[in-house]
Amino acid sequence: MEREDRSVNPREDGQRKDDSKGKLSTPRLTPARQKQRAPQQQAVEVSRAEEGPVSVSPKLSNWIKLNSKDLKIRQTDRSWAAEVVNDFRDNLLKFLRSNSDQPLFRKAEFLTTGSYFEKVKIHSPDEFDMMLKLQAPSRLDMKELDGGLFYRIDFSRPTRSQSPIQAFLLENERTLSSSKILNEMYRLVRKFLKTYKVPDKRCYWEVNRKRPNTPAVTLSLLRTEGNSDELISVDVVPALEVHPCQGWPLAARNGPAVDNWLGKKVRQEIKSLPCYFVPKRIKGRNLSEDAKESWRISFSHVEKKIITSHGNTKTCCESNATKCCRKQCLMLLKSLIEGLKQRYPKELHDLCSYHGKTAFLHTLSIRFSDSMWDRQKLPACFMHLLRALENHACQGDLPHFFVPNCNLFSPAAFPRKALDFLVKALEEQRMEGLPLLKPATPVPPLRLINTPSEDASTEMSTYNPSTGAVYSVALMKKLAVVFAIASALVIFLCK
Ligand SMILES: [Zn+2]
Secondary structure, eight states: OOHHHHOOSOOGGGSOSOTTSOSOOSOOOOHHHHHTOOHHHHHHHHHHHHOSSOOOOHHHHHHHHHHHHHHHHHHHOOHHHHHHHHHHHHHHHHHHHHOSSOGGGGGOEEEOOSHHHHTOOOSOSOEEEEEEEEEOSSOEEEEESSSSSEEEEEESSOOOTTOGGGGGBOTTSSBBOHHHHHHHHHHHHHHHHHHOOOSSTTEEEEEOOOOTTOOSEEEEEEESSSOOOOSEEEEEEEEEEEOGGGOOOGGGTTOOSOTTTTOHHHHHHHHTSOEEEEOOOOSSSSOOHHHHTOEEEEOHHHHHHHHHSOOSSTTTTTSGGGOBSHHHHHHHHHHHHHHHHHHSTTTTTTOOHHHHHHHHHHHHHHSOOGGGGBGGGHHHHHHHHHHHHHHHHHHTOOBOSSSTTOBTTSTTTSOHHHHHHHHHHHHHHHHTTOGGGSOSSOOOOGGGOOOGGGOTTOOOEEEETTTTEEEEHHHHHHHHHHHHHHHHHHHHHHO
């Protein structure tokens, strides 16, 4: 599942260290002015954004293509991270399956979802999501708390007294407590880490402090020596699986609007998949007892499925002749969103890549034909997608793709002021040739942390996360010698 699906809060440490990138050194965005716009004016802008073919200047077109290539290169650099994370995942699963003090987690399985596995992870391969599937033991009553995203979950019948789920029920013995499940997940991960060793002995995992409204146990991979910069971040999210025979909750019952795009048959297939709930507390203060123990519905497994097989025809992207640019467009949009968030962390605190993904899914269901996404048309397609997001923001209307009654841009979900700022920021990016598309810092090539025992002659490398650079010790020694000679020469010549 997407990180953003669980927490709309960006990573606090995600701020751009190198702020030199954005041309917009002083935010010229003036939300107050934006607020005063007349409704008619907005409508004109909206209709303008909906106009047919988008014209893209050759310069902008090249810039978009260049960034798209860059993203691809960055993607290939993730084998070290994948290895470390897979080892962690496999061993955590072994631990959970053999642990005697918590039988509910003994049948757990991992669902591989989230952007890493969709191959649309952007600037670096260092964030991973893992959904830990927990089976609901019997039928559930799912009571909507907010129009379809958040629920209170009760068991329809009393559970057997020996059932492992008993320990996670509230006093009424029917309601499943999201906080109890999440706390237990924390406890188990901490217990696991007491004995688990990272294959690369120079690193260790640490559990992060709990953040409110986050359904994940977040861990950081840190170095045993030297600086404390985070190398990899992993989110482990317990996800309650509702049995497919029970169907999706009412608010999502129709299935997503994919008939024109993927076909009715696929919609039926999608609807036959189980749905999941993650232990996420609804936003807001003075919450009722129900809301404090709320669960949020998750469709990340379905999102993964439809992004993987995204063609209007089955042959899309099967051969070089049929390659489309849909995934590239999504990656570019995510990249721009990351850039915007890093540039304006405070103003765009509520923005997350899930907004981009949602706009993307809506766009795919409207522009459904494969020929519209021909690889050659990447720049125009991306501008279309960008306009679509801008449009949703302008109208303050971005329906959740699976729960259409829930508006991700409603004032409760996305403050008006922030939305106005977003509209202006997107417009500015579009007008100025997308300067924030480019990431500020190069991607850390994580694979360069070798295991010293591997080979005595292996060169040691040091990685500087603040610049993302990796230095070979031998190379640095050579450089030091060159520098010393050069300095001596300069002193000698100056004399
Ligand atoms: Zn395709």
